[in-house]
Amino acid sequence: MAEQAATAASSGVVHRVLSVVGAQGLVTSAWGYVDSTIKWCWIPNWLPSWCPTSQLQLQAAEDLMLRCVESPFSKRHVPISNGNQLWTLSFGGDRVKGETPLVLLHGFGGGVGLWAQNLDALARRQPVFAVDLLGFGRSSRPRFSSDAREAEEQFVESMEQWRAGVGLESMTLLGHNLGGYLAVAYAIRYPDRVKHLVLVEPWGFPDNPATAEEADHPIPVWIKALGSMFRPFNPLAGLRLAGPLGPTLVQTLRPDFKKKFSSMFTDNTVTQYIYHLNVQSPSGETAFNNMTVDYGWAVRPMLQRMDQLQPEIPITIIYGSRSSIDFNSGSTLKEMRPHSHVESITIRGAGHYVYADQPEDFNHKVLQACDKVH
Numbered sequence: 368m369a370e371q372a373a374t375a376a377s378s379g380v381v382h383r384v385l386s387v388v389g390a391q392g393l394v395t396s397a398w399g400y401v402d403s404t405i406k407w408c409w410i411p412n413w414l415p416s417w418c419p420t421s422q423l424q425l426q427a428a429e430d431l432m433l434r435c436v437e438s439p440f441s442k443r444h445v446p447i448s449n450g451n452q453l454w455t456l457s458f459g460g461d462r463v464k465g466e467t468p469l470v471l472l473h474g475f476g477g478g479v480g481l482w483a484q485n486l487d488a489l490a491r492r493q494p495v496f497a498v499d500l501l502g503f504g505r506s507s508r509p510r511f512s513s514d515a516r517e518a519e520e521q522f523v524e525s526m527e528q529w530r531a532g533v534g535l536e537s538m539t540l541l542g543h544n545l546g547g548y549l550a551v552a553y554a555i556r557y558p559d560r561v562k563h564l565v566l567v568e569p570w571g572f573p574d575n576p577a578t579a580e581e582a583d584h585p586i587p588v589w590i591k592a593l594g595s596m597f598r599p600f601n602p603l604a605g606l607r608l609a610g611p612l613g614p615t616l617v618q619t620l621r622p623d624f625k626k627k628f629s630s631m632f633t634d635n636t637v638t639q640y641i642y643h644l645n646v647q648s649p650s651g652e653t654a655f656n657n658m659t660v661d662y663g664w665a666v667r668p669m670l671q672r673m674d675q676l677q678p679e680i681p682i683t684i685i686y687g688s689r690s691s692i693d694f695n696s697g698s699t700l701k702e703m704r705p706h707s708h709v710e711s712i713t714i715r716g717a718g719h720y721v722y723a724d725q726p727e728d729f730n731h732k733v734l735q736a737c738d739k740v741h
Contacts, residue, residue, distance in 0.1 A: 417610040418646045425505060425643040432480030432640050435631045438490045444505075447528035451507035454479065454499040455533070458490035467539055467562050468494035469737065472526075474544025475570070475655055476603065478504030478644045483631060484726035485733075492734055496533065500546065501525040502651025504644055511654035515666035518654040523553050530560060539737060541565040543722065545655060548572070551669055551676065558677040563740050565733060567685045568719050571658075571665030572696040601652050603645050617642045627723040670696065673703050681708035683736040687717030687724060708740060 433456075441460065444452035456479050460468075469489060471482050479497040489495050499506040501522060511518045526549065530538070537560050542550035547569030554561040609616050617638045618625070628637045645652070660666050682704070684697040697711035712732050717724035 418607055418613055419611055420643050420646045422505070422647070425640075425647065428636070428640040428643045429478065429480045429505065431632075431636045432483050436483060436486050438487050440486070440490075445529050445532045447501075447525050447532060449509065451501065451509055451525065453501060453507070453525060453529045454505035455529070456486070456497040457494075457533075458486060458496070459494040460496070460533075462494045466493050467537060468496055468535060469733075470535075470538045470540050471495065471497040472500060472540065472542035472546030472550055473497075473503070474542075474546050474568075476503075476641070476645050476652070477543070477546075478640070480640050481720075481723065484628065485722050485730055488727075488730035489733060493539075493737070496535075496538075498526075498529065500549070500651055502654055508648045508650030511650065511657070513657050515658045518657050519549070519552055519667065522549050522654070523556050526553050527557055527560070530557075536560075537562050539563040539565065541567065541733065542569065543567040544570045544719070548665070548669055551673075554677075554680055555672060555675045558680060561680055563681050563683070563737065565683045565685065565736060567721055568687065568690055568692045569669075569684070569696070570663075570692075571667075572669045573664075573693055573699075574668045574670065575661055575664035577661050577664070601649050601656050603649065603652055606642075607646050607649070613646055614639065614642045624723075627720060670699060670703070673700065676704075678704060678707040681740040682710070683733075683740075684709070684711045685721055685729070685732060685736075686711070686713050687719060687721040688713050688715045689718045689724075690721070692719060710736065710739075712736070 438458055440456050440458045442454070442456050445455050446452050471479075471485075471489075473479065473481060478499050482497050486495060486497065502508050502511060509521075511521055539562050540550040540553065542548070542565070544567075547566040548571040550561075550564055550566065551569070554564055606613050606616065614635075618635060621638065621641070624637045624641060625632070625635065658666055682700060684700065686692060686694055686697065694711075694713075697709075701709045701711065714721050714725050714728050714732060717729070722729045
């Protein structure tokens with residue numbers, strides 16, 4: 368009885384606290400304002416900006432990432448609706464009428480420069496386009512809807528407008544992480560435009576396990592309270608709050624990125640690029656945050672919608688053997704699509720960033736997969 372009374376009392380306190388700190392819309396709006404403006408100087412104008420970044424510095428960092436790419440390519444902003452633009456690298460774009468182009472969609476917090484170890488090999492066999500998703504990289508960073516469904520639609524429509532702007536009839540979509548999720552969402556909406564889906568460590572496919580587990584093992588109220596308090600914060604807000612310490616923070620916390628690209632760079636080129644990618648206005652980051660729930664699970668899990676994907680569209684799923692991503696989604700997809708081409712590939716020695724951990728093996732497997740279904 369004493370424990371029940373204590374629990375009830377603590378629950379009452381938590382609910383009173385949440386009623387004060389957790390008017391969700393107010394907290395989200397307030398944090399959104401702070402987070403979207405924190406990179407600008409909120410101290411006297413004669414002092415430097417709080418975060419040492421700019422679009423010019425991001426451009427310079429990307430140029431350094433791409434300096435080892437030997438294949439000729441062009442780069443431009445492709446205009447879409449509402450004055451927005453998607454930053455695009457094009458390899459062999461003059462051949463698109465005779466071949467199915469491969470379109471690369473990066474993951475959360477990424478950009479076109481992270482494909483530096485893959486572009487040459489992939490572009491030898493077909494036209495290749497690498498795109499900065501709306502709200503990321505050097506693409507426009509508009510305000511997204513706070514509704515998960517509407518935010519997803521904004522991403523998908525931007526991709527369709529990009530396709531029309533570039534003049535592609537159809538394409539193979541290769542997406543990593545968030546890019547994999549959006550590739551499937553696009554294929555569901557525009558099936559005639561997709562010849563093949565290559566999903567690399569895709570995010571957002573399985574259901575949130577907490578939904579089922581909570582029925583048998585209720586989550587303590589205090590944990591729910593903490594989750595509600597931190598929910599409005601963007602995933603990379605801390606990097607912006609670190610201000611001038613941000614570049615050092617990336618180098619300290621993610622030294623693995625330098626190692627992943629060690630065959631190309633011996634300096635901090637990669638970590639500098641990642642820093643400048645992620646301390647600009649958090650547009651796509653905010654959209655992603657609104658599309659997630661409970662520590663990164665998708666609000667709208669993609670496995671629940673795979674029955675809407677045309678069975679004629681082949682799927683290749685690529686995982687890293689050392690990744691923490693759940694491999695079971697690949698097996699589930701095979702079971703859900705018994706009359707479709709679904710192939711699951713595991714690359715040994717690779718983690719979540721398969722394309723950078725084992726680039727030669729990754730490039731070979733992608734080209735092999737494309738040959739099988741074309």
